[in-house]
Amino acid sequence: MKWEIIGYTAACLTMFGFVPQVIKMFRTKHVKDVSILMLCQVGLGIFLWLLYGMHLRNSIIILANAVNLATIFVAIFCYCYYRRRNKALEVVKTQVRK
Amino acid sequence: MKWEIIGYTAACLTMFGFVPQVIKMFRTKHVKDVSILMLCQVGLGIFLWLLYGMHLRNSIIILANAVNLATIFVAIFCYCYYRRRNKALEVVKTQVRK
Numbered sequence: 001m002k003w004e005i006i007g008y009t010a011a012c013l014t015m016f017g018f019v020p021q022v023i024k025m026f027r028t029k030h031v032k033d034v035s036i037l038m039l040c041q042v043g044l045g046i047f048l049w050l051l052y053g054m055h056l057r058n059s060i061i062i063l064a065n066a067v068n069l070a071t072i073f074v075a076i077f078c079y080c081y082y083r084r085r086n087k088a089l090e091v092v093k094t095q096v097r098k
Numbered sequence: 099m100k101w102e103i104i105g106y107t108a109a110c111l112t113m114f115g116f117v118p119q120v121i122k123m124f125r126t127k128h129v130k131d132v133s134i135l136m137l138c139q140v141g142l143g144i145f146l147w148l149l150y151g152m153h154l155r156n157s158i159i160i161l162a163n164a165v166n167l168a169t170i171f172v173a174i175f176c177y178c179y180y181r182r183r184n185k186a187l188e189v190v191k192t193q194v195r196k
Contacts, residue, residue: 003150003153006146006149006150006153007146007147007150009143009146010143010144010146010147010149010150011143012143013139013140013142013143013146014140014143014144014147016139017136017139017140017143018136019136020133020135020136020139021132021133021136023133024131024133024135024136025131028131030130030131031131032128032130032131033122033123033126033128033129033130033131033132034119034131034132035118035119035121035122037118037122038115038116038117038118038119038122041111041114041115041118042111042112042115044111045107045108045109045110045111045112045115046108046112048104048105048107048108048111049108049112051104051108052101052104052105052108055101055104
């Protein structure tokens with residue numbers, strides 16, 4: 001039972017692992033230092049885990065990776081949105097200075 | 099065999115998932131937008147996975163999580179180092195301006 005709790009805790013912590021990063025992106029609206037390559041690489045890895053879980057018909061692997069993939073999608077969306085927005089703001093600032 | 103390749107590819111991608119973030123930290127020397135809570139949460143989750151893998155005596159779970167944990171440790175170290183360094187630099191800049 002003790003080991004099951006450790007396993008479930010581990011699964012929960014990693015499943016929602018990118019949630020703090022998404023919250024930070026929302027709060028600060030800055031994403032410059034975040035690696036988009038990390039988000040894409042982990043996203044692709046989690047997607048393949050999801051396929052592998054479907055192949056094994058293991059509902060725990062499917063659920064954990066589906067939730068994780070959803071948060072990574074949100075993180076990638078936030079990254080692209082704020083990156084574009086901040087670049088546009090910089091252009092406006094430069095033009096105002098001129 | 100096809101599904102084994104998918105499983106191993108998934109494991110490799112997620113195992114080295116934080117490497118692009120560490121490389122970006124090294125290159126830019128800026129970490130302000132990275133969530134330290136994300137690194138600590140995933141780090142703790144991976145550590146518990148490692149313990150769980152040791153309990154199951156599953157060498158693949160142990161190896162994958164040990165490598166992942168090592169890269170997360172490097173990421174946390176880089177975060178703390180550059181965060182401190184950049185704050186010190188800001189203090190120096192403020193004093194020079196005065």
